[in-house]
Structures are given as structure tokens and as C-alpha cells.
Amino acid sequence: MNGMSAKYERLIDDLRQDFRPQREWGEGRGVFLVVGHFLVGVAAGAWLFGLLFAYLPGLLAGFVLAGLGGVAHLAFLGRPERFWKMARHMRTAWISRGFAGLTLFLVGAALYLPPLVLAAWPWSADSTLAWIGWAMAGAGMVILIVYMGFVYTASKGIPFWGSPLHPVLYMTYALRGGAAALLVEMAVLGPPGNDVLAALVKIWIGVTAVVIVLFALELQGALAGGNVAARRSVRELLAGRLALVFYGGTLLIGILVPAALVSGQLAPLGLGVLALVGLCSALGDFFMKYATIRAGVYLPLTLRRVRSG
Amino acid sequence: MKWGMVIDLKRCIGCYGCQLACKAEHGTPPGVFFARVLKHEEGKYPTVRQLALPVLCNHCEDPPCVEACPTGASFKWEDDGIVDIDHDLCVGCRSCMMACPYTNRYFNDQPPQYYSQGMTAYEQARSARHEPNVVMKCNFCRDRVRSGKPPACVANCPTIARVFGDLDDPVSDVSRLIKERGGFTLHPEVGTGPSVYYLPP
Numbered sequence: 283m284n285g286m287s288a289k290y291e292r293l294i295d296d297l298r299q300d301f302r303p304q305r306e307w308g309e310g311r312g313v314f315l316v317v318g319h320f321l322v323g324v325a326a327g328a329w330l331f332g333l334l335f336a337y338l339p340g341l342l343a344g345f346v347l348a349g350l351g352g353v354a355h356l357a358f359l360g361r362p363e364r365f366w367k368m369a370r371h372m373r374t375a376w377i378s379r380g381f382a383g384l385t386l387f388l389v390g391a392a393l394y395l396p397p398l399v400l401a402a403w404p405w406s407a408d409s410t411l412a413w414i415g416w417a418m419a420g421a422g423m424v425i426l427i428v429y430m431g432f433v434y435t436a437s438k439g440i441p442f443w444g445s446p447l448h449p450v451l452y453m454t455y456a457l458r459g460g461a462a463a464l465l466v467e468m469a470v471l472g473p474p475g476n477d478v479l480a481a482l483v484k485i486w487i488g489v490t491a492v493v494i495v496l497f498a499l500e501l502q503g504a505l506a507g508g509n510v511a512a513r514r515s516v517r518e519l520l521a522g523r524l525a526l527v528f529y530g531g532t533l534l535i536g537i538l539v540p541a542a543l544v545s546g547q548l549a550p551l552g553l554g555v556l557a558l559v560g561l562c563s564a565l566g567d568f569f570m571k572y573a574t575i576r577a578g579v580y581l582p583l584t585l586r587r588v589r590s591g
Numbered sequence: 592m593k594w595g596m597v598i599d600l601k602r603c604i605g606c607y608g609c610q611l612a613c614k615a616e617h618g619t620p621p622g623v624f625f626a627r628v629l630k631h632e633e634g635k636y637p638t639v640r641q642l643a644l645p646v647l648c649n650h651c652e653d654p655p656c657v658e659a660c661p662t663g664a665s666f667k668w669e670d671d672g673i674v675d676i677d678h679d680l681c682v683g684c685r686s687c688m689m690a691c692p693y694t695n696r697y698f699n700d701q702p703p704q705y706y707s708q709g710m711t712a713y714e715q716a717r718s719a720r721h722e723p724n725v726v727m728k729c730n731f732c733r734d735r736v737r738s739g740k741p742p743a744c745v746a747n748c749p750t751i752a753r754v755f756g757d758l759d760d761p762v763s764d765v766s767r768l769i770k771e772r773g774g775f776t777l778h779p780e781v782g783t784g785p786s787v788y789y790l791p792p
Contacts, residue, residue, distance in 0.1 A: 289701070290621050290701060293622040294622065297624070302694055304688075306685040306688055307689065358684070359682050359683050359684055360682065360684075360685075360698065360700065360723075360724030360725055360726075361681065361682050361683045361724055361725060362682070364662070364680070367661075367662040367663075367664075368662055368682060368684070369661075370661070371660060371663045374659075375658065375660055375661040375686070376659075377684055378661040378662075433686070434689075436686075437686070437689035438655045438690050438692045438781055438783070439655075439688070439689050439690055439691045439692050439693075578689075580692075580694045581692050581694070581781075583629060583644065583694065583778075584631045
């Protein structure tokens with residue numbers, strides 16, 4: 283054995299454990315999947331709020347982030363040169379649906395955005411082609427917001443992800459990420475109006491509250507009604523190998539610091555502070571996703587549990 | 592026709608013969624075990640006993656890995672119910688690994704040799720069939736089965752703890768053992784309908 287021996291030894295060690303941690307999604311190249319899901323979620327949210335507030339930089343950010351998310355997904359795949367084959371199984375596979383959503387979104391946005399940005403473009407913003415692009419991007423956005431949570435819920439090997447709240451939680455992450463992205467953009471580029479900025483802050487506060495409630499309910503559900511593997515995952519999250527990421531990244535950076543900033547406790551609420559709120563919020567969402575994915579452990583295979591089951 | 596396996600836990604002595612026979616048959620890379628033997632101790636000293644639980648792909652009736660696969664690389668043969676992987680279609684997204692409640696799938700991103708000096712002639716011959724950066728798993732030794740031989744783990748079990756046969760045939764050995772000895776599957780609550788049954792120890 284050579285340089286790979288550490289990974290081999292760890293795998294053998296994992297195989298000996300009752301609660302085998304999943305490492306494929308979130309470790310090594312697996313981090314690209316978390317990054318991809320994070321970016322694509324923020325992209326869809328930014329597009330939604332960009333449309334809602336007629337804020338072109340939001341739409342542009344959505345397009346760029348979705349493109350980067352696609353690249354991150356490709357970097358994760360074992361055989362990225364075959365990526366187009368992922369559209370083959372849309373009938374049952376959520377990854378296929380997500381792939382279709384991302385493709386729709388990117389193609390649609392590529393049709394819709396250029397005439398909004400460039401005056402001399404072959405088709406205008408109110409042309410049929412731009413309208414088709416708007417509709418495609420809108421459909422793609424909905425799929426992107428919805429599909430991610432279901433990818434995890436369909437993973438029957440990891441009971442912690444099987445909560446029916448998981449897809450809803452991922453939808454709210456997308457909204458929170460989109461609001462955060464627009465907060466940063468408006469702080470840097472200037473808001474289109476103070477009422478828009480105030481509305482966006484209210485949305486961010488509301489969605490953040492929903493995220494906190496849903497996440498707490500998911501943990502409570504896993505502890506109260508989940509099986510041994512789901513309970514073990516919660517333990518890993520709250521008091522195990524992911525506690526630092528959870529408390530430091532998710533709670534402190536993602537919730538407490540931005541909440542204190544928005545309340546005006548730490549500094550007067552200005553554009554700079556709102557940019558910081560957006561950045562902390564997005565960073566916290568990334569850590570939340572990372573911690574949740576890494577906390578996943580497989581159903582244990584032991585005779586004792588087979589008998590009691 | 593639906594191939595299935597019965598593993599008699601009373602006969603299994605945890606010798607790892609099945610694990611090694613599988614390794615020899617498929618020449619799987621380091622860290623990949625299509626067949627494994629899990630050991631578990633129960634009781635308190637001095638009344639302690641060790642239990643062996645051999646595990647492999649369960650070739651489920653309703654395989655979640657097939658549902659989760661975005662490319663159709665994971666599929667089920669219609670004529671015999673074996674769940675298999677078309678490695679030319681696999682993109683290495685590993686969604687099937689997350690979907691499998693029995694953790695019997697492996698991602699092949701390890702070097703194919705065990706020793707730093709490079710591959711042995713045996714490893715070269717065996718690893719040629721394993722595509723890198725795709726997911727691998729047990730296929731009930733389908734090539735052997737189609738040529739009339741039992742899977743390698745069954746053929747090499749020294750205590751005849753493993754029986755292989757047609758679950759759809761009510762008079763086959765597997766069907767009879769399941770019925771007479773109260774065969775059970777792992778994690779029935781997941782509802783996947785495994786084709787690997789265990790007889791109580």
C-alpha cells in the first residue's frame with residue numbers, strides 16, 4: 283500500500299463500525315457536491331427575488347451562481363465526461379430531475395438575460411425568444427428549489443435525511459440564500475429603493491425564522507421518532523464530530539451573528555452591516571448543509587438489531 | 592425466475608471464506624468487498640458469544656438504488672431479478688450508495704493494487720474489468736450462474752451455510768428453507784424486498 287493507505291485503513295475501520303458514516307458526499311471531492319447544492323440553491327433563490335423585485339443584478343447573480351454550481355457538480359462526479367447521461371432516468375431519480383432543472387434554468391437565463399443587459403442584441407427583451415427564456419428559467423428555478431431536499435430524502439440508506447421536513451427545509455434554504463445574495467448585492471451596488479431593501483430584510487428575517495423552526499423540528503423528529511441511525515446522526519451533529527461545524531458555523535455565523543446585526547445590537551444598521559448579514563447568512567447555510575450531509579450514518583447491520591427489529 | 596440466497600447463521604462460523612472467495616473471483620480493488628462478514632459480540636463475560644453476519648447485495652425486489660440512479664446504470668435483470676450495474680453508464684454520482692439501506696455498494700477510486708511495487712499479474716488480469724471512478728457491487732456472480740455454477744461465495748462456503756436458488760420455485764431449497772426455518776431479511780421495515788434471507792442462529 284502507498285499514499286492511499288490512509289483512506290484504505292479508514293474505510294476498513296468504517297466497515298467495522300456499527301454506525302458507518304457516509305463519506306462519499308461531503309468528504310474529499312464530495313465537498314464539491316455540497317458546494318454545488320449550496321450554489322444552485324442560492325442561485326434559484328436569487329433569481330426568484332430578482333424577478334420579484336425586478337432587480338437585474340439579482341438575476342445575473344442567479345445565472346452566474348447556477349453556472350458555478352453546475353461546474354461544482356461536474357467536479358464531484360467520478361466520470362464527469364458522461365454528465366449528459368444523467369437526464370436518462372427522470373421518471374424516478376431526483377438527480378435526473380435536478381439536472382433537467384439546471385439545464386432548463388441555464389438555457390432559459392441565457393436566452394432571457396442578454397437583451398436586458400446589452401442594447402445591441404439579436405432579440406429584444408419583449409421578444410418571443412426572451413419570453414421562452416423567462417419561462418424556461420422560471421420552470422428551472424422551481425425545480426432547483428424543490429429537487430435538492432428530495433435527493434436526500436430518497437437516500438434510504440441514511441435515515442437522518444429521510445425526514446419529510448427535509449425537502450421543505452432545503453426550499454427555505456434556497457429562499458434564505460437568495461435573500462442573502464440580494465442583500466449583499468444591494469449593499470454593494472446600491473438598493474433600487476429603501477422600501478425594496480426593507481422588504482428584503484423582512485423576508486430574510488421571516489425565512490430565517492422558518493429555517494430555525496424547521497431545523498429544530500427535524501432534529502426533534504429524528505430524536506423522538508427516528509431509528510438508531512437517525513438518532514446517532516443528531517448526536518454527531520450536536521455532540522460529536524460535527525459539533526464544531528454546527529455550533530460555530532451554523533449557529534454562530536449563520537444565525538446568531540446576523541440576527542444580532544439585523545437587530546442593530548452590534549452596529550447601526552447600514553449597507554455595510556446588511557452586506558455582512560448576507561455573507562454570514564450564506565456562510566451559515568453552507569455549514570448547515572455541510573454538517574447535515576456529513577452527519578449522515580448508514581443503517582447499522584447487526585444481528586442484535588435484526589432480532590429486535 | 593428470481594435468484595435468491597439463504598444464509599444459515601447456525602452453520603456460519605465466520606471464517607471469511609465467502610469474503611475471500613468473492614475477492615478471488617472478482618479481483619476487487621483494495622477496500623471493495625462485494626461480500627463481507629460482520630462480527631458482533633453479545634452477552635457479558637463469561638456468557639459471551641460471537642455472531643457472524645455475512646452480508647452482500649440483497650438484490651431487492653424493489654431496489655432503491657435503481658430508482659435513485661440518474662443514468663439507469665443501476666438496473667435489474669428482468670429474467671432473473673439480479674440487480675446489476677452497467678459501468679459504461681455510471682457517472683459516479685454515488686446516489687445509489689446513499690440509497691442502499693444495506694451499504695453494499697463501493698466507489699472504485701482506489702488504486703487497483705495492494706502493494707506499492709505495482710500490480711501483480713493476477714491483479715492486472717482481474718482489474719482490467721473494473722472501470723475506475725464508478726460504483727461497484729455484487730451481481731450474484733451472474734456469469735457463473737448463467738453457466739450453471741453457483742456464486743463463488745456459495746461454492747466456497749466450507750460449512751454449506753449458503754444456499755442459492757430460485758425464490759419463485761416453491762420446491763427449491765431456498766424456498767423450502769425460508770418456509771421451514773423461518774427465514775428473515777435484513778431491515779424489512781425499509782420495504783425493499785431483499786432476495787437474501789437469513790436463517791436464525
